[in-house]
Amino acid sequence: MRTYYIFIVMGLLIAINACDLTTEPIVDKLVGNYYSTPDEANEALTGCYDALQLIWSDGVAFPLAADVMSDLCFGGTGASDGEGFPMLDQFDLSVSPADLNVFEPNWKNYYKGIFRCNTLLQKIGNVNWDGQDELAKQIEAEARFLRAFFYFDMVRMWERVPLLTVPSSANTPQSEPDLTYQLIASDLLFAIENARTETYANMPATDFGHATKWAAEALMARVYLYYTGYYGTTDLVGAVTQTDALAYVEDVIANSGHDLVENFADLWPAASTYEAAEAGNPITEATYAGETNKEVVFSIKYTYTSDYNGNTDGNHWLVMYGLRGESYAASGYGSGWGACTVLPSVYSSWPTGDERRDASIMAIDEEGINYTKANDVKEYTGYFTKKYTPTCDEEGNSIAVNNGGVNFMIGQFQDYFSIRFADVLLMAAELGSTNALDYVNQVHTRAGLTALSTVDKDVIFEERRLEFAFEGLRYWDLLRYDPSLQYAANKVAFSGTVETGAAEVSKIIDGNNLVKTRGLFQIPNNQITLSNGVLTQNPGWE
């Protein structure tokens, strides 16, 4: 009997139900109870902007890829490196057959940005705005601007992309480009209506970098020109006409307070140190116009606080353009990885007296640079780019590192000027502004050239080539010139030799490859596999 009781007691012991094991995170808030105050909505918006720093931090940066694929430069990089960059340059997967995922980090990071925007836009209705309706609209406008910005990059790169407007982990198929452009157009229309409208002069110094009405208008014009050019239509998916697009850029020209900076070289850190050195001044006396100058309508803002613990704040792609393996202290050029080697024919194509040539291209022999690492460069031409390139101090030490950057690779902090006022002027001219000649000449004469007497499409395109070389714009101009892509194919075609690791090798870019791929980028193979074939590859990249 006693045995019986003992077993009952033991049974009861096992039947006790547990104590409360719930613990709560102390340093994290949870998705369920966040997005309730205007401050939290603002934080979430900053999180969306943070994705701007992310999108090009890994993989191949959008402007860099566009430059390599344009008629301005070759792939370059190190002589011992793989053939990934030449593969892009030649639109030919067989150059580096194993490189099936070069853009995967970009693809992932764009969707991180879109997820953050979508989450904020979905939760924005839960916020208790306490009467601050203006602020609510403004935050929504900026989030939608950013979403449009991300999708516009993606639809140009990959054309058919999964179109998500709310957060979702579903296996979503790719949308036809028109649907994506519809979302871009409606997001930008909302931003034009509701974004902040301070003029450049009235914008508080600490707020610079926020998307304004002016940025939305300029971006809309860029979207309009690309879509109508590439697809050969007369309007942007029925949402924006040429008249609308022109009106937007005219509004920016008339009302934004943005303007050209006087000296073209002042827009670029390395160009301005070069100019100082040429003038016989210390490079510390360069007249760089800074990152919040009046010409910047919209920029991606970078700083040197990137680290390897997850902080992505820097311009991680700048290092790719730099002089490979060596700095040149005399002109303030920091060392980098030597991608985007400029075609000699591009260097010689600038009109005599065009100040933009020396501000855009680093010419090893012409500038008398004592460069000893040419043997280490792939597709060496004697020319590197100068607009986006690392800088160094008079001892050759990285400026980024001097400022506290982790190293010269991720510590770079030069902002990317996404939309310059010069672009607004040239877009207005192209869209048929009555002031077209004046607008083009403002840009043309700033470069130290004499004014033009007439403008047409080809004049404007040439002006754009010289003005925006190595800013990631030229390639898209080539693609939108005519829908048959013959213009682009002719421009990028190349046959000749380059120097790789001190040896002369032949280099052929077949323009037909551009037509075959329609200039689109490869969709990351891992994502196709992960989707179990729901995603499909772009033509020419299978």
Add this chain to the structure above:
Amino acid sequence: MKKNFTHVLLNRSLKRLLQYVLIIGVFLIGPSWVSAQTGNVSGKITDASGLPLIGANVVVKGTTVGTISDLDGNYTLTGINPGNQVLVASFIGFANIEQPVEIKANQTLKIDFTLTEDITSLDELVVIGYGVQKKKLSTGATAQVKGDDLVKLKTVNPLQALQGQTPGVNITSTSGQPGETPKINIRGLGTIDNASPLYIVDGVQVGDIKYLSNSDIESIDVLKDAASCAIYGSQAANGVIIITTRQGQQGKSQISFDAYYGMQSRAKKINLLNAAQYAQIMNEQHLNSGGSTSTMPFNLTNLPAYTSKGSANTDWLDEMFEKSAPTQNYNLGITGANEQTSYFMSLNYTGQAGIVGGADKSNYERYGARFNAEHKLYNDKIKIGQHLSVTYEKKKGIQVGNQYSNTLRSAFNVSPLLPMYDDNGKFFNTASNDIVDQNGDTYWNNTEANPYASMIYNNQNLRNTQKLVADVYAVVDLLKNLKYRSSVSTEYYSEDYRSYTPEFKLSIYSFSDYDKVTQNMSKGLSLAYDNTLTYDLNIEAHKITAMVGTWYKHNDGSWMNGENTDLGFDDFGHAWLSNALNTETVLKKITGAPFENSMFSQFARLLYNYNETYLLNYTFRRDGSSRFSEKKRYAPFHSVSAGWVLTNESFMEPFAGILNFMKIRASIGQAGNQNIGDEYMYLAPIKFTQATYNFGNTEAVSENGSFPKRLSNEDLHWENQKQIDIGFDARFLNSKMNVTFDWYNKTTKDWLILAPVLATAGTDAPYINAGSIVNTGVEFQLSYTDTKGDFSYNITPSIAFNKNEVKEIPTEDGIIHGAANTLYANSTEFYRAEDGHAIGYFWGYETDGLFQNTAEVQNYRNSEGTIIQPNAKPGDVRYVDQNGDGKINLDDKTDLGDPNPDVTFSLNLSCNYKAFDLAMFVSGVAGNQIVQSYRDHTNKYSNYTTEILDRWTGEGTSDRIPRVTNGNINYQFSDLFVKNGAYMRISNITIGYDVAKRIKVKNFSQCRIYASIQNLYTLTKYDGMDPEVGYGLDNGSGDKFSSGVDLGYYPLPRTLLMGISVKF
């Protein structure tokens, strides 16, 4: 201190027995006193360590004459008939000794007996978790290693001593750096994340056991099958290691002291190219890559010389290694017991310097103290006791991580032309414009940095860890056969770490413009409360032991990190945050956070046997954890096991002559794992860090942002392991030979992993339960012990086979991808977990020799006639086109082997002859591969090992090592990187001499002098410095399944040590 836990228990029951035997003995022996003309024998009975054995039997064979030893181990036999007689000395748990003597009337012979432990004793006990069980009744697959055997191996970490001791427990060092914890897999790697076993020390769960000194350990029991582990339920999926520390022994108090001192050195040297060879290969590379003879990198007859000593020829690997680095250990133990109280106290110190960089750069020291005691109250009705251990560790280390954080690796790549010092005696700075060669040129490669100086500058750090592990327990006899045990235990640690980097410049990429200090602190406290109730019920031949219990554990703590620059003093000693003067926010960082988790469990066990012949066990555990959402918080784990002792059956009697014992056993059960990821892995937290944006016009002043960190998954639940085990234990030849055999099939499923979601999800994947690994294997251990007069010996070979296969990876492609960019700059993924392959298998191109001439390139076509490698040149690698599509791309990559050994084996040999003892330990693995990547192939100036001297230089010169080029065309990840990792190592040879056995000194029971060599010789085809490469890479998302990657591995040292062990 020869006695072990088993005997503690035996002694207690023995005492009572003794009383009876003494009384009976007196009556039996009594009558013979009266007969005259008899002889006497007296002497002392001790164990091998010289401790007196109390109550040992001595009888005259074939007579009723016998006696029992007293409290000092002394005995006296009287009334023995003269003539040749045989004395038999025996004691439970020890082997009998038969001693022929010639008895003379009226004389007293003096005969001492030294009994040795009979390790095959049938009444041996094993620890089974919340209790002990007779080994012969155990139905689980467990293995026990005695503390004495661990002590002999003189390792710093007990896990190192456990290596090879038990089949199925694979221990691999992850680095030879002092203080590093080796990797341990019990019965194969079962998960992609944390595969460490659960450690229980005296009933207390602890995070690791490196705080323990071997000399404090009584025994280590390894629970391998699910049936044994299930009592620890949710935490036991990777096996359980139970450690019992020493406790006082009834009898005389004893003080033991052990000290050793040894020197360590590099066991194997790797040769890199010297300056002349290097320059020649660089020139050849240049020509092979299309360079012209006019632009050769080096003039071979006039190599550049940057110092007055002429051109340098530095062997960087020699520079990195210390010729001899000391290791030492001192240990003092005091033990004793009386009727009421037993105690064990110890103090120990261990110090080990590293062979890379010496004690300044990598060094480990541990100070430990322990106090264990137990008291009996109220006629033994209540026992209370405690274990207390306090440890202080000091550790300095170099980086032993991936290609970017591996201090030793750079020594493989820097050219021998780089001098160590410049003419001013300073470390050579390749970026200096002031240092020129005989032609007036600055250093030819300003990107390479002196690896030795880099080690000196970048590895100034110190980590202090203080740890306290303690428990207090009470065992109360509530009723007859009903015991209640309750204990409160704690593990507290506090750790601080500092590092300092001075201002320096070695190359254009290796420099620091400011000095920097990092200071981190963390602490954690876990408290656990255990309660168990055990009831023994015997009904005739039926024996039941029922146990129920509960366990609650709460764990919390916090950490804080800070870093800053511009120190007021520029040395490590002054590297504290308060000395850092910088005020710029970007260089000044401070972070900190708390952590907290808790668990609650209920468990029950029923042990049943009928006549000690038919055995049945059932175990149940229900576990709850704060790491899971409320709806998935609790999970049950069951196990059943059964055994049959064949030798108790009458039909086995004919075999009794050879087969002394045979038990067949089988088990099936479940266990879990939750020790993965962060604490709130089921939730979707908002992340506030790493989300800033630099609005405005001031660099580095950024606004804080936020974003949802990952998707939530409230259905997340326990990782689950199911295992079937079938085995037998047998003893043959008078129990001299002992055999254990096990077959198992272990399936671990529902891993807790970050799901590789589609990128469109836009944030980190949620943790999900998916994937499985099946490990199947066989374990076999044989032990043979015998004594021939003064000579006794033991031979224990063991072998284990394991097959590992991944299944059910939850992605469309069935793959968890490994990290890229880890073998050398921009290298691609080369290991992965994929359905149908071993975990962490190596994925790359298969090669088929080299193209010997252009005709071979042209003839290498697929079935459609496409030239497969049209750009290849003679001397290039021929890659196998697996799918025959006429091109070499990712689809042609294949399984090139895996790092998991198919076979692990060991051999233990030991023997004693009088005062001498000799032991040898050999262990090894086979059937595994190692990826070796010493050279950064994307840097054409990287040095090579001398293996490159056998490269292809023309038709027929080599079919294995490709021609040298500036590019990495021949170094796509292929089987050229994959090497056979099998090895057999003579890990330890020890020889000892016990002076106390020769020269009797009062009170000294042992005074043993010994010498041993560790890592004496390794038989292997692997050409790296050490084939035992546990190091692996990860993607930073908790995947820990990679191993066998040699990027410049910190090798285990060869150690020669001498020591003394004294007991009195």
